[in-house]
Amino acid sequence: MDTLDHPAREALPIGHAVWQAVRADAVRVAAQEETLTAFLHETVLAHDRFADALWALLVRKLACRIMPAERLGRPVADAMADDPAIVASAAADLAAILARDPAADSALTPFLYFKGFHALQWHRIAHWLWGKGRHDLAHFLQSRVSEAFAVDIHPAVPVGRGVFIDHGTGVVIGETAVIGNDVSILQNVTLGGTGKEHGDRHPKVKDGVLLAAGAKVLGNITLGARSKIGAGSVVLKDVPPCATVAGVPAKVVGWCRDDAAPALTMDMSLQQADYSI
């Protein structure tokens, strides 16, 4: 149960800063809200390191009768021990949510309560298994994540750091998609295939892209860096970097104005005239 003790003894453990923030919030809340005290001890205060707490959180979320915690925990521990980028990316994701979401009023909230965060961290484990050729266990995890969080990401998909899946329900990402760094994805977004071939058939999402609620992006196309995909859009062609697209089918309706990537500001607004009623 303690395998997570090995890495990074010498230096500060991965995710140290964000974990200190989560723990500080938990200390405060455990004292104020008695209903949550035992829960917070188990989920946060019992763990000195982010990696330990993340491991326990993930296992607790998906363990079930037919895949109990003692069995489910092993591949998670193996993945975290083998690839430190898994825990580091999780810490970056958590920091990203805190920076972007006005509703995340404490570091505790996204760690414990955002199912998009939970789904993405499980995906990182499944993706590690996929890379090791353990496709069947990876599919098992994909399936449990889809049941538990309504987020369905194929385990083959590489996902960058600082990614925020907000709300999560209905998100579907297909086998040959690629997700860059600093991307924000809202509920009911589909990154789908066109079904025409068995090869490379899903979107490539570059750094800093914002995919607003309900956007459907289909086929082996590229969403350029810092582009913004409007809510409810259907995107069937490449989107240039920095462009804002909207509509069914989506057209360019604007461009990013300054240095801030739309994924970081979470600005869902669409500037073009055509978008006034």
Next chain:
Amino acid sequence: MDTLDHPAREALPIGHAVWQAVRADAVRVAAQEETLTAFLHETVLAHDRFADALWALLVRKLACRIMPAERLGRPVADAMADDPAIVASAAADLAAILARDPAADSALTPFLYFKGFHALQWHRIAHWLWGKGRHDLAHFLQSRVSEAFAVDIHPAVPVGRGVFIDHGTGVVIGETAVIGNDVSILQNVTLGGTGKEHGDRHPKVKDGVLLAAGAKVLGNITLGARSKIGAGSVVLKDVPPCATVAGVPAKVVGWCRDDAAPALTMDMSLQQADYSI
């Protein structure tokens, strides 16, 4: 376990009429369908009053290993005892479903089986907690509701009476949104922010509005009373009272013709010529 015994001893208890209808259906079904008999005794027939049954239903739906029934039940009981409008609104919601949904063929069905109803009643508890400054427990409940029912409503959102969330999957409602009375909301509706600022940034939905499946409404805009938002629409500007809007971005395509609010008739049709193929 019995705190719910206090209010309204002298008069008929809140929700008396609708509860008598639910119980009568349960008596009939318990005699006909043996597979459900024990279930109906536990969920309906054991309870003389609507408030007791609602309390037990809510606790049963969200209790889990890490937040067992005996702990989870307490804030629900506290909220119901403190604010009788919670139970009264739930009774009004149930009556609204019976009046609006052709598929709700018995009073039993929505009470026991409609996860949109369950999610909304839990939201009323979370919103009460939010009002008391207990934000952390409110977020805990929001998170469990999102996992269990795929409905994600920020606990700060005030919601009126007679509201019907139909099917529920994928509904997301942001922090500064406001929902009036007699509103109907279908699956995959988003009432989202534009992300530009941390202040008031979500829609205000007036009385009698119908939000059809998959509608995305973004920003601090107002949906006027008795307006109808077409399925799959993306709404970025205020909608006048009584207007029907549709499209991406949404435009006015019609007006309500008579006294009945579209939320009450659940009429999803769109009258304008442009909406013929």
Next chain:
Amino acid sequence: MDTLDHPAREALPIGHAVWQAVRADAVRVAAQEETLTAFLHETVLAHDRFADALWALLVRKLACRIMPAERLGRPVADAMADDPAIVASAAADLAAILARDPAADSALTPFLYFKGFHALQWHRIAHWLWGKGRHDLAHFLQSRVSEAFAVDIHPAVPVGRGVFIDHGTGVVIGETAVIGNDVSILQNVTLGGTGKEHGDRHPKVKDGVLLAAGAKVLGNITLGARSKIGAGSVVLKDVPPCATVAGVPAKVVGWCRDDAAPALTMDMSLQQADYSI
């Protein structure tokens, strides 16, 4: 516990071929992936016949404290014994997924892991109950399926063979809808009513139709055989056979070019010029 032993003793049992393929995959994976070995024994290797394994899978997926396996299993067994088409349709659905989905790399994967498949097979049980006049138990099952898989199909809906509900999250199908054979339905598709009347008010989907992600089809209209409904479309009028429609509201943007139904190729592409950005 053994009711499933009666039918088809003399000939090969229903679903024999697909079950042999599933078992062969399970044997291979059980030897390779220790984490899954016990799980595969319980779910696949313990069962000689597809019907037995399907029964056990369905019961395991929905059993809960208030409806334990020993009670829930009975109507499933009754339905399967009474109507052999239930198991046969499940086998056809499984074969259809294997033929259509590039990501289903083994016969095991969709059987164990595709929640759209699980939801559809439960729907077949609920629909059998509905036909027997056991509406209350049917609604119970609809509700549990909606909670567990985020797929909400009214039990009155007849569904053909070879149907593939891919990913499943957010799919809603209303009371008077009809689904033909060889149909493919993606996530967040709504087949909704217009709410104007209590009678026949939902879409009729003919054989071979493909409904891409997020499509909303509303009212008592017909989607002609082999038509394709583009992602994010809102369809309010009949669609001719072989047509491809897209947009909000949806318009015809193409026609099927050859013999293959779009539901079988899963080709989500839209050919018309208007669909270039």
Next chain:
Amino acid sequence: MDTLDHPAREALPIGHAVWQAVRADAVRVAAQEETLTAFLHETVLAHDRFADALWALLVRKLACRIMPAERLGRPVADAMADDPAIVASAAADLAAILARDPAADSALTPFLYFKGFHALQWHRIAHWLWGKGRHDLAHFLQSRVSEAFAVDIHPAVPVGRGVFIDHGTGVVIGETAVIGNDVSILQNVTLGGTGKEHGDRHPKVKDGVLLAAGAKVLGNITLGARSKIGAGSVVLKDVPPCATVAGVPAKVVGWCRDDAAPALTMDMSLQQADYSI
């Protein structure tokens, strides 16, 4: 789930009379004691026949995460279908308890609440498995019974009809013991081996024997018909029929006076002068 439907369709089912008594009590109690209503529906009122209810009771009592109801129920159903004496003996045991125990004030009480009864019926299943050469599953059941009820009977032991294990805690019965008909066994009774050899090394208990609390009977000796073994006795030699023995080591202290076997009257008294303080 329905295998129990086959035997005895034409005549009254096995255990009909005692089951009618249990059901009548359950109807009365379900109306009086709301806390038990759902429980009684699940355990008694849902079942028309004794065999069905017994099957469900046994499975519910021992099912656990690692041996869920759907797997555990199969051998029970097989045993009951193969050997009607199992259910018939259970009915005789239940009738025996009602005749003998002053504290069994309703037919419902021993069926639902006497763990000695539950343990014995599970033993009958384990013994059937043992006879079929399925020793490993029999040992599994012996172990679960010992954990759940603190009654430890080796599955090789044949047990007659009308046997009453009262209270049950601490009862241990070794591999080569034999138990006749109409025997009563109280808590903490041991029928042990002397350990000298691997062959026949445990007691043979004839019809109508009463074994009072804490009696230890060791070795391949015979307890004659209608003998009485005093509380706390240690018996190392054969006991003649009709004798009452007591003490450490046990000596004959009396003889049965009339026709009633001590096991039937449950008379624990010891008549000899030596037994006055």
Next chain:
Amino acid sequence: MDTLDHPAREALPIGHAVWQAVRADAVRVAAQEETLTAFLHETVLAHDRFADALWALLVRKLACRIMPAERLGRPVADAMADDPAIVASAAADLAAILARDPAADSALTPFLYFKGFHALQWHRIAHWLWGKGRHDLAHFLQSRVSEAFAVDIHPAVPVGRGVFIDHGTGVVIGETAVIGNDVSILQNVTLGGTGKEHGDRHPKVKDGVLLAAGAKVLGNITLGARSKIGAGSVVLKDVPPCATVAGVPAKVVGWCRDDAAPALTMDMSLQQADYSI
């Protein structure tokens, strides 16, 4: 969930002193032993009053699938509210254990860990139900206590204050027994009937009696105040006050020498010469 709030608001709540001791120990241990922190918050630290904590402890210990916490908790709350002697006796029992048991090194230990204590407090609830004529629910509880703790006390038995059931396994106490104050009962003690009649047929245990391990006391006899029943004894006749009895059958082997009742000193020794090997 909050019914326990009513009694004794004005004065110190029942069990205040012992509860302060338990809480103080829990605060200390929660800080030292991380594995127990969440457990101690749920079981002790979340409760200001002994009655609340006792209620939660009892419900948690016996709740199960078929009798969930929300249903089981109600009669416990009713009993505690109706008869304050239940909580007061529990507090006296706890204080008694602390005074008598050298191994109870903190107030926390018997409250949380002594199953004899848990069984006795559940018995007090069952006895209250028995007195209200709710015999069936009382038998249900007796049965669950026997399964969970291997302690089997008929619910009709009145039990005094300051009673200590040490270890508990195998204790059986029959229907017409009576237990006084300040009694100590060790494992495997039987207070049995002689089975001769249906009326008054079990022992009467006066104040201050010590029943050592494995003692069997049979019939409607009286164990005089401050008597001591030696381990493994079989007692068939009245025992005079202050006497020490031992043997099979038990004989007087000594008398209490000073004011201390043997139940309070827990002195199991036997003074007579006959008891030297």
Next chain:
Amino acid sequence: MDTLDHPAREALPIGHAVWQAVRADAVRVAAQEETLTAFLHETVLAHDRFADALWALLVRKLACRIMPAERLGRPVADAMADDPAIVASAAADLAAILARDPAADSALTPFLYFKGFHALQWHRIAHWLWGKGRHDLAHFLQSRVSEAFAVDIHPAVPVGRGVFIDHGTGVVIGETAVIGNDVSILQNVTLGGTGKEHGDRHPKVKDGVLLAAGAKVLGNITLGARSKIGAGSVVLKDVPPCATVAGVPAKVVGWCRDDAAPALTMDMSLQQADYSI
């Protein structure tokens, strides 16, 4: 989850021989008895080393809602890593059972099914905690073991190797007792204190002692090496080495005749004339 990987990598792991025997039996049974296949994979076949399997077995046996596997497993892993004698003693215990018990017909049976074995191995963990000053967690484990297996051993008690607790129900061993090597203890044996003082007050059991069913041994006395304590005896004074004692109070009735310790032959017979009826 993998902490158990550290010790003894270079040589054969502890318990290698007995584990190979257990695994071989499991392979055979998993192929023969389908009902047990998944169970055997989880409990035996998934583990290459005895230590891993023992860890998983112990955690699975005692994990519960309030102390889930992920928390309970940690001190077990810590103890096993810190003191290799724990696993080695368990292996010796298992070998001892196989040598002594005629009913243990495969190496699998005692490992999986003997609750005396399970209780003793948990005691070894609790005793390690006691030695580290973690008395509270040790008491927690003692309590859970007493509930789950009806075996109650104070965590302060040192226990030797090759110890066999047969059947286990009702065994109680007090705080200052000491158990040597190669001891056999049957059901309902008490090693109790006389309660006179708080210091050293429980029996010292030397190597090779056999304690037959229901024996009560009280006070700070010594049971000499290779002595035999007859069933139902009450022992209050020292027992010489090699002596057989029996009776209430116990007297010497024989002496061991050859080299074999009675604990190894499990010979419960008593040779003296006085022990003929």
